[in-house]
Amino acid sequence: MKFTELPLKPEILRALKDLGYQDMTPIQEQTFQHITEGRDIIAMAETGSGKTAACGVPMIQRIDPSLKAVQGLIMVPTRELALQYVSAITSMAKYTPIAPFAVYGGFAMDIQNMKLEHGVHILVATPGRLIDLLYNSPLRLNEVCMLVLDEADEMLNMGFISDVEFIISCLIHEHQTLLFSATMPKPIKELARKYLKDPAIIELNVDQVAPQSLKHHFMPVPLHNRFQVLCEYLTQARPRQAILFCNSRIGCEKLHQKMKTKYQDKVEMIHGGLEQSRRTSLFNNFRNQKIKYMIATNIASRGLDFTHVSHVINYDFPKGQEAYTHRTGRTARMGREGIAMTFYSRENLTDLATIIRRQNIQPVWEGEKPDLGHVKSKRIRTKKFFHKRTAKGR
Numbered sequence: 498m499k500f501t502e503l504p505l506k507p508e509i510l511r512a513l514k515d516l517g518y519q520d521m522t523p524i525q526e527q528t529f530q531h532i533t534e535g536r537d538i539i540a541m542a543e544t545g546s547g548k549t550a551a552c553g554v555p556m557i558q559r560i561d562p563s564l565k566a567v568q569g570l571i572m573v574p575t576r577e578l579a580l581q582y583v584s585a586i587t588s589m590a591k592y593t594p595i596a597p598f599a600v601y602g603g604f605a606m607d608i609q610n611m612k613l614e615h616g617v618h619i620l621v622a623t624p625g626r627l628i629d630l631l632y633n634s635p636l637r638l639n640e641v642c643m644l645v646l647d648e649a650d651e652m653l654n655m656g657f658i659s660d661v662e663f664i665i666s667c668l669i670h671e672h673q674t675l676l677f678s679a680t681m682p683k684p685i686k687e688l689a690r691k692y693l694k695d696p697a698i699i700e701l702n703v704d705q706v707a708p709q710s711l712k713h714h715f716m717p718v719p720l721h722n723r724f725q726v727l728c729e730y731l732t733q734a735r736p737r738q739a740i741l742f743c744n745s746r747i748g749c750e751k752l753h754q755k756m757k758t759k760y761q762d763k764v765e766m767i768h769g770g771l772e773q774s775r776r777t778s779l780f781n782n783f784r785n786q787k788i789k790y791m792i793a794t795n796i797a798s799r800g801l802d803f804t805h806v807s808h809v810i811n812y813d814f815p816k817g818q819e820a821y822t823h824r825t826g827r828t829a830r831m832g833r834e835g836i837a838m839t840f841y842s843r844e845n846l847t848d849l850a851t852i853i854r855r856q857n858i859q860p861v862w863e864g865e866k867p868d869l870g871h872v873k874s875k876r877i878r879t880k881k882f883f884h885k886r887t888a889k890g891r
């Protein structure tokens with residue numbers, strides 16, 4: 498289905514045309530009717546599937562610009578994702594009088610208060626800063642008609658679940674809740690059961706987690722000469738842009754130091770220890786292709802959209818299949834092609850077997866193919882979400 502087939506306001510259609518949005522992605526197509534009907538939803542979909550527009554477009558359609566109050570509230574786990582969200586919504590609403598805004602920690606609260614007092618219709622927020630504002634500003638949520646919880650499982654992993662519950666408890670009036678999550682751990686299921694009413698459940702990542710346009714390459718690399726192998730690979734692959742993932746800040750800094758000597762101003766690094774202004778500047782420069790190689794911890798692995806990234810390289814083998822999914826999801830987004838290269842050693846074979854089997858990956862082996870026939874992948878219990886409940890009209 499195309500966006501032009503939807504009953505959207507002309508201003509929204511004009512903006513979507515400017516953005517090059519034509520065909521709807523599966524998550525957008527399957528959620529639109531439910532959202533416009535005011536129904537709560539739980540959506541599980543592969544990374545890079547178009548979730549921002551899935552909730553953003555119907556939210557913009559629903560906002561009453563004449564009411565100077567927060568009517569749409571989007572909660573996200575990280576500052577970077579908040580900035581990306583508000584940028585996307587600003588682009589989709591640019592021909593309307595709707596005012597989006599993002600609030601997050603590490604930025605002056607006084608400035609955020611001034612903007613909120615001036616009038617904001619759609620608020621994107623990290624949980625901690627939103628609670629600060631609820632306690633220390635005139636911000637009120639009594640006009641919120643649509644609440645979005647994005648990357649809910651990551652908010653759980655970062656310890657925000659109690660903050661999220663507190664914020665939801667502040668919305669004592671009737672409202673719609675949209676929950677997006679890549680996985681559905683037990684605490685998120687309980688959150689959904691407690692606060693969502695007869696949700697429509699959309700599961701697009703049950704049989705296929707990884708994007709089809711993503712090619713998965715694996716290379717056995719001894720730890721002692723990983724950097725040499727990396728440099729040889731970059732010379733051979735000639736990526737347009739690449740993100741190189743490490744498991745720790747220390748590992749990130751060590752690799753950055755080595756690469757800076759060889760690639761100079763083409764390489765930068767990002768991790769949670771950097772100040773917010775520095776992180777924001779680095780992400781903007783990376784999006785604008787002023788940086789070719791970004792060395793990162795998992796802070797860059799969730800939800801962020803980097804249009805020009807052709808390669809993701811797991812310099813350190815990811816800890817768990819969810820980490821693999823979200824790291825490699827920084828390329829091959831929205832149908833674009835991309836390559837994920839993962840360095841592994843003998844110690845990683847069990848995890849490697851788990852990732853390949855659970856995600857239905859067709860691996861491309863660089864170098865000697867490992868014998869995984871005798872390697873048992875980790876047992877992962879899977880249960881149908883809300884298996885005792887059914888939703889009508891799906």
